[in-house]
Amino acid sequence: MTTKTNIGQELYVIAEIGVNHGGSIKLAKELIDLAKKGGAHAAKFQSYKAHKIAAKDSPAYWDTSKEPTESQFELFKKFDSFGPKDYEELAAYCKEVGIDFLSTPFDLEAVDFLNPLQRLIKVASADITNFPLLRKVAASRKPIILSTGCSTIEEIRSAVSELTNYGATDI
Secondary structure, three states, rough: OOOOOOOOOOOOOOOEEEOOOOOOOOOHHHHHHHHHHHHOOOEEEEEHHHHHOOOOOEOOOOOOOOOOOOOOHHHHHHHHOOHHHHHHHHHHHHHOOEEEEEEEEEOHHHHHOOOOOOOEEEEEEEHHOOOOHHHHHOOOOEEEEEEOOOOOOOHHHHHHHHHHOOOOOOO
């Protein structure tokens, strides 16, 4: 199931910035600079909109004494302020400083606007059974990093099968 990627090296270090920029382009660029300084090959963000990934009444699954937000929707909403233009700016900045730009798409629209900005696509483990997303990612014909998290072997096999059936050749 695993192949050597064509991204240029056997070891590929990804700095997980995620949403730790708190909605600030300035902070996101500082984190990119730190990733580059630390020797990472890529700086990775997360591209989602709360209303596409959580129901408004979805309860918290975390320790609310440390993070007081009471619903998944409200927590995700805190960090979904970036749009396509912001990611274009961050991708251009990554190119300027000499580090790959990556952002995990969490919906079909995100796959579309991120596709031209990155040379590979990382799929979140939470989306390993999201076949519409997997099909869209596979159609990009780009290398794919498939996170497996707490997935079962059967879920991993099904995801790899779906990806390959829809055109992925480098997973």
